[in-house]
Amino acid sequence: xxxxxxxxxxxxxxxxxxxxxxxxxxxxxxxxxxxxxxxxxxxxxxxxxxxxxxxxxxxxxxxxxxxxxxxxxxxxxxxxxxxxxxxxxxxxxxxxxxxxxxxxxxxxxxxxxxxxxxxxxxxxxxxxx
Amino acid sequence: xxxxxxxxxxxxxxxxxxxxxxxxxxxxxxxxxxxxxxxxxxxxxxxxxxxxxxxxxxxxxxxxxxxxxxxxxxxxxxxxxxxxxxxxxxxxxxxxxxxxxxxxxxxxxxxxxxxxxxxxxxxxxxxxxxxxxxxxxxxxxxxxxxxxxxxxxxxxxxxxxxxxxxxxxxxxxxxxxxxxxxxxxxxxxx
Numbered sequence: 235x236x237x238x239x240x241x242x243x244x245x246x247x248x249x250x251x252x253x254x255x256x257x258x259x260x261x262x263x264x265x266x267x268x269x270x271x272x273x274x275x276x277x278x279x280x281x282x283x284x285x286x287x288x289x290x291x292x293x294x295x296x297x298x299x300x301x302x303x304x305x306x307x308x309x310x311x312x313x314x315x316x317x318x319x320x321x322x323x324x325x326x327x328x329x330x331x332x333x334x335x336x337x338x339x340x341x342x343x344x345x346x347x348x349x350x351x352x353x354x355x356x357x358x359x360x361x362x363x
Numbered sequence: 364x365x366x367x368x369x370x371x372x373x374x375x376x377x378x379x380x381x382x383x384x385x386x387x388x389x390x391x392x393x394x395x396x397x398x399x400x401x402x403x404x405x406x407x408x409x410x411x412x413x414x415x416x417x418x419x420x421x422x423x424x425x426x427x428x429x430x431x432x433x434x435x436x437x438x439x440x441x442x443x444x445x446x447x448x449x450x451x452x453x454x455x456x457x458x459x460x461x462x463x464x465x466x467x468x469x470x471x472x473x474x475x476x477x478x479x480x481x482x483x484x485x486x487x488x489x490x491x492x493x494x495x496x497x498x499x500x501x502x503x504x505x506x507x508x509x510x511x512x513x514x515x516x517x518x519x520x521x522x523x524x525x526x527x528x529x530x531x532x533x534x535x536x537x538x539x540x541x542x543x544x545x546x547x548x549x550x551x552x553x
Contacts, residue, residue: 265393266390267393302426303512304513306499307512337412338415349499
């Protein structure tokens with residue numbers, strides 16, 4: 235499967251989904267005009283990648299400094315997709331990376347985690363500065 | 364009109380207004396003003412978390428205009444981009460910041476919008492959190508271009524109940540105004 239790369243824009247994050255390593259990275263800020271449309275190729279790719287039960291170990295690595303409410307909805311869809319894949323035997327987990335000084339990002343990670351009981355979800359707080 | 368904006372400028376300064384925008388809004392407006400707003404918040408010595416909250420309310424307000432204002436300037440077919448008009452005001456009051464926003468809506472949409480705001484306006488933070496999470500997991504509502512979460516998100520970030528109103532323009536349109544106040548961390552009054 236080919237990897238998926240989208241450069242960061244002024245209001246959209248960098249997407250770096252590497253099929254070989256199984257690391258699916260989203261990094262930056264996310265407040266596009268139409269989040270559902272921006273993330274459509276991302277969701278399609280993730281859906282194909284995660285549906286192969288025999289695929290490599292998958293890690294969703296998100297370092298999102300800020301996201302708007304419509305992105306929040308899309309991220310929840312992505313996590314639910316990962317949760318389903320996990321339930322059907324795929325090794326998949328989430329690393330939610332945030333800066334110690336970004337309280338909002340930490341709280342947002344916790345709120346996602348609370349709603350995803352069967353998906354391994356780790357909040358990784360990096361030292362601020 | 365004489366070429367003198369001094370009175371206007373002094374007037375808005377007295378109201379504590381940091382920013383005032385009226386006109387067509389596109390996503391690049393959101394990005395551009397947003398970047399300037401962040402710099403401005405630094406100069407106002409707002410803490411990182413307050414600045415982030417004001418920025419996020421600003422984005423939700425602007426994108427509401429972008430998605431729902433009934434005042435359109437037509438669309439540019441090649442880019443599928445529409446320009447919609449609205450007014451946005453950001454100010455610094457004694458107890459915090461406010462983000463004030465207005466745009467035209469169809470008279471027929473007033474009741475729906477009013478009931479959506481009334482349903483959440485006076486909820487406490489825990490109930491808003493529960494509602495936000497429920498809506499986030501649910502399928503999108505018909506006619507919603509965002510996640511349908513924008514208003515709830517703003518209510519969660521508001522330091523006091525959101526204020527809003529409708530002013531009738533004519534038989535077709537009304538003007539919708541909504542004000543969200545953001546408490547500054549450290550100045551939270553119970």
